[in-house]
Amino acid sequence: MGGVASPLEIGVTLVSGSTEHTSEDALSALVGLVEADLEACNRVIVARMDSPVALIPQLAAHIVAAGGKRLRPLLTLASARLCGYPDQPNAARHVDLAACVEFIHTATLLHDDVVDESQLRRGLASANAVFGNKASVLVGDFLFARAFQLMVDDGSLRVLAILSKAAATIAEGEVLQLVTQNDLSTTEARYLEVVQGKTAALFAAACQIGAVVAGRPEPEETALSTYGMKLGIAFQLVDDALDYVADQATLGKTIGDDFREGKITLPVLVAFLAGDAQEKAFWQRTVEALEQTDDDLDQAMRLIADHGAIGVTLESAQRFVQDAKDALMVFPDSPIRRALCEVADYTVQRLR
Amino acid sequence: MGGVASPLEIGVTLVSGSTEHTSEDALSALVGLVEADLEACNRVIVARMDSPVALIPQLAAHIVAAGGKRLRPLLTLASARLCGYPDQPNAARHVDLAACVEFIHTATLLHDDVVDESQLRRGLASANAVFGNKASVLVGDFLFARAFQLMVDDGSLRVLAILSKAAATIAEGEVLQLVTQNDLSTTEARYLEVVQGKTAALFAAACQIGAVVAGRPEPEETALSTYGMKLGIAFQLVDDALDYVADQATLGKTIGDDFREGKITLPVLVAFLAGDAQEKAFWQRTVEALEQTDDDLDQAMRLIADHGAIGVTLESAQRFVQDAKDALMVFPDSPIRRALCEVADYTVQRLR
Numbered sequence: 001m002g003g004v005a006s007p008l009e010i011g012v013t014l015v016s017g018s019t020e021h022t023s024e025d026a027l028s029a030l031v032g033l034v035e036a037d038l039e040a041c042n043r044v045i046v047a048r049m050d051s052p053v054a055l056i057p058q059l060a061a062h063i064v065a066a067g068g069k070r071l072r073p074l075l076t077l078a079s080a081r082l083c084g085y086p087d088q089p090n091a092a093r094h095v096d097l098a099a100c101v102e103f104i105h106t107a108t109l110l111h112d113d114v115v116d117e118s119q120l121r122r123g124l125a126s127a128n129a130v131f132g133n134k135a136s137v138l139v140g141d142f143l144f145a146r147a148f149q150l151m152v153d154d155g156s157l158r159v160l161a162i163l164s165k166a167a168a169t170i171a172e173g174e175v176l177q178l179v180t181q182n183d184l185s186t187t188e189a190r191y192l193e194v195v196q197g198k199t200a201a202l203f204a205a206a207c208q209i210g211a212v213v214a215g216r217p218e219p220e221e222t223a224l225s226t227y228g229m230k231l232g233i234a235f236q237l238v239d240d241a242l243d244y245v246a247d248q249a250t251l252g253k254t255i256g257d258d259f260r261e262g263k264i265t266l267p268v269l270v271a272f273l274a275g276d277a278q279e280k281a282f283w284q285r286t287v288e289a290l291e292q293t294d295d296d297l298d299q300a301m302r303l304i305a306d307h308g309a310i311g312v313t314l315e316s317a318q319r320f321v322q323d324a325k326d327a328l329m330v331f332p333d334s335p336i337r338r339a340l341c342e343v344a345d346y347t348v349q350r351l352r
Numbered sequence: 353m354g355g356v357a358s359p360l361e362i363g364v365t366l367v368s369g370s371t372e373h374t375s376e377d378a379l380s381a382l383v384g385l386v387e388a389d390l391e392a393c394n395r396v397i398v399a400r401m402d403s404p405v406a407l408i409p410q411l412a413a414h415i416v417a418a419g420g421k422r423l424r425p426l427l428t429l430a431s432a433r434l435c436g437y438p439d440q441p442n443a444a445r446h447v448d449l450a451a452c453v454e455f456i457h458t459a460t461l462l463h464d465d466v467v468d469e470s471q472l473r474r475g476l477a478s479a480n481a482v483f484g485n486k487a488s489v490l491v492g493d494f495l496f497a498r499a500f501q502l503m504v505d506d507g508s509l510r511v512l513a514i515l516s517k518a519a520a521t522i523a524e525g526e527v528l529q530l531v532t533q534n535d536l537s538t539t540e541a542r543y544l545e546v547v548q549g550k551t552a553a554l555f556a557a558a559c560q561i562g563a564v565v566a567g568r569p570e571p572e573e574t575a576l577s578t579y580g581m582k583l584g585i586a587f588q589l590v591d592d593a594l595d596y597v598a599d600q601a602t603l604g605k606t607i608g609d610d611f612r613e614g615k616i617t618l619p620v621l622v623a624f625l626a627g628d629a630q631e632k633a634f635w636q637r638t639v640e641a642l643e644q645t646d647d648d649l650d651q652a653m654r655l656i657a658d659h660g661a662i663g664v665t666l667e668s669a670q671r672f673v674q675d676a677k678d679a680l681m682v683f684p685d686s687p688i689r690r691a692l693c694e695v696a697d698y699t700v701q702r703l704r
Contacts, residue, residue: 168501
């Protein structure tokens with residue numbers, strides 16, 4: 001367990017650590033607008049993931065410091081500011097709740113990596129690979145509980161309702177993904193249900209609670225929730241495409257993970273449905289029966305390219321991006337609104 | 353996955369399913385006093401563990417219906433009644449919160465069995481053995497989130513604070529157990545920290561929230577929290593003793609589980625510290641290095657018996673039982689108080 005960053009060291013790396021999926025340019029514009037908030041949020045994260053049981057902050061630091069882009073807490077902070085949450089020294093509810101959102105996200109990452117038996121996360125050894133599955137499950141539980149303690153400290157039952165529902169929806173989405181895994185009869189609608197649950201529900205909640213802390217009326221809550229939901233779906237669609245096109249160095253994760261696990265994503269569904277009998281047999285052998293040889297990933301990528309499945313996936317993502325941006329139009333034009341629209345655009349552009 | 357009880361079938365088995373650790377006599381007295389509450393609680397459990405993702409209620413039913421004794425929700429129900437919570441048709445907060453407590457408990461059981469790689473739970477195949485580790489982790493997450501949704505519906509921030517803190521403490525206790533595993537230099541104090549976290553914290557919270565819903569003053573909250581904490585510690589001490597004396601048929605779990613995993617429990621600590629050099633070497637080989645042969649469990653049980661380690665563990669448990677009963681003396685004598693004292697007594701007597 002050597003080389004693990006201490007919580008104090010993380011404080012330094014957190015702020016600049018936005019290197020993963022979404023284009024840095026679009027994110028830096030948004031980060032620039034809420035920079036002080038994000039720094040405060042990182043301090044809350046470090047302070048609240050502490051525990052007398054030293055392994056907890058050690059393991060949490062490993063994943064929290066591993067170069068995550070803080071996209072979800074950023075959305076909470078930016079949404080609160082978009083809704084006019086006051087910029088005063090004693091107004092920090094949005095900061096605490098942004099930390100909450102990151103804790104819930106981190107907990108699901110820890111459990112995901114156990115479930116997926118992942119060895120890499122953002123290009124580094126995953127927590128389960130370093131600390132073992134047991135510790136990852138339990139520290140995930142701790143962070144989840146800690147998130148709820150933070151919400152209770154905040155004191156809003158509305159926020160608690162939104163985030164506890166999101167947490168249940170995430171778990172439902174993950175279980176549904178497990179059920180559809182290795183099943184090529186999965187429909188696109190069912191795939192989108194998985195994506196909405198496992199990814200987009202937390203994006204939606206992260207945005208919505210920004211409106212709640214700012215005390216905005218329901219139409220603005222709904223608008224931000226819709227923005228987050230559509231953005232989250234687009235984000236996951238692009239992620240699923242990246243698993244069949246990006247190389248490991250730029251993506252920061254092992255390419256072909258989804259393929260090796262037999263996850264049924266849109267690129268696979270498109271290529272499978274458009275394929276001839278021989279190609280269908282290939283997919284049945286590789287992602288349903290999980291009988292794979294070394295050359296199969298290359299062949300999968302070829303078939304996906306031949307049938308334009310990446311393009312189809314991106315077009316779908318682009319439609320969700322447009323919906324996301326449209327939802328924000330209830331708010332007057334502002335630098336924050338423009339930055340949120342840019343983040344949505346770059347979600348897709350990171351692949352083009 | 354054949355033979356899994358549907359949520360509707362469970363409704364029937366739940367009420368009578370109290371067969372595990374604590375003596376049935378003592379429990380039936382308590383059950384008899386809150387029977388209608390417990391039936392209502394079982395209905396809430398079945399209703400709220402439902403999900404459009406069918407695997408979730410299937411897996412949850414497997415563990416919820418597996419003959420658990422509902423000890424923790426019973427404590428919430430009985431504590432509320434002890435505190436004079438009104439027996440009226442529209443007064444059901446204690447019932448909903450008792451279901452919450454059971455959901456949190458069930459979530460931790462699911463994760464525990466994954467962490468411990470258990471094959472049996474209460475004499476039946478564990479959920480992870482039937483449905484796999486992945487589904488167990490994720491359905492645990494779902495139940496945990498659902499518990500918080502139930503609390504939000506109840507609307508008490510005080511209850512949310514107590515149970516979110518308990519959830520964090522449970523995770524800390526579990527991680528601490530992982531850290532002390534295979535480490536014979538663990539002190540008895542550290543072992544008790546593990547026990548307080550992983551087991552007693554939820555007992556304490558389950559009792560305390562009974563006083564909260566009844567709107568009782570802090571001394572009564574504290575008294576019930578203390579009762580639950582001490583009872584929980586005694587309960588776990590006896591459980592740890594049972595792992596070295598009971599046979600599988602009566603205990604309903606695999607004997608020697610703790611030994612095989614190298615868990616450092618009080619019977620092992622007592623026997624190790626009292627042992628000669630050869631015996632110390634035995635413990636180091638078996639529970640530290642985990643190099644075990646078929647005869648080692650018998651030898652461990654012999655050494656534990658020779659050094660009176662079960663007796664020492666029971667005496668310790670007995671002291672906690674006394675503390676638990678003493679704590680209840682702030683309440684006037686009543687059938688419920690007597691039943692709660694009997695439950696404490698039988699926690700230890702189930703081994704005598």
